Amino acid sequence: MLREPHRSLLLKFVLIVIVLAVSAATARTDDANRAKALALVDAAIKMTDGEQAVKLLWQASDIDPTLTEPYIYLGLYYNSKQEFEKLADVYKRLVKYQPREVSGYLNVGEAYMSFSPPKQEEALTWYRKAYQIDPNNSFAALRIGEILAQLGNRDEAIRYLRQASNDSKNPPQAAEAQKLLRQLGS
Numbered sequence: 001m002l003r004e005p006h007r008s009l010l011l012k013f014v015l016i017v018i019v020l021a022v023s024a025a026t027a028r029t030d031d032a033n034r035a036k037a038l039a040l041v042d043a044a045i046k047m048t049d050g051e052q053a054v055k056l057l058w059q060a061s062d063i064d065p066t067l068t069e070p071y072i073y074l075g076l077y078y079n080s081k082q083e084f085e086k087l088a089d090v091y092k093r094l095v096k097y098q099p100r101e102v103s104g105y106l107n108v109g110e111a112y113m114s115f116s117p118p119k120q121e122e123a124l125t126w127y128r129k130a131y132q133i134d135p136n137n138s139f140a141a142l143r144i145g146e147i148l149a150q151l152g153n154r155d156e157a158i159r160y161l162r163q164a165s166n167d168s169k170n171p172p173q174a175a176e177a178q179k180l181l182r183q184l185g186s
Contacts, residue, residue, distance in 0.1 A: 037064035087111040105130035138167035
């Protein structure tokens, strides 16, 4: 018969083994789902029927909602069709499952800026979310600065545009920010 300290230790060991077994089974299921989703994405890419390809891409995103590839291709499709509300929805779903994916937030913002006229307030919300995740993101800073300038918030716009203008890793963005700063007289 096991004494109490040994029984407690044995129980902890058994629990650890169970947790590891469940984790391994979950990982195998995740890997299988990822493989199925990637196969659907691959099949969709090879299709000539855009509507059927879109269905496969949505299926892939249902099977593995954390996989970015279906969202990228869905985004390309809806952008090419100028279906900007659906484009925004695609990337909103991506950030739901990948909340640290800055590009997803930026893409929602870009979708809102593609409307005619642009939905600046909605876009600003998403650019600010991207900026919160990555305060060094010069693209987010540039877009925030542009929108704030257009909305008449000059001082705050200048702050963001200055940050974007100092990004030596992204010369085109820096140049655009510098141009806007000159237009604002700063």
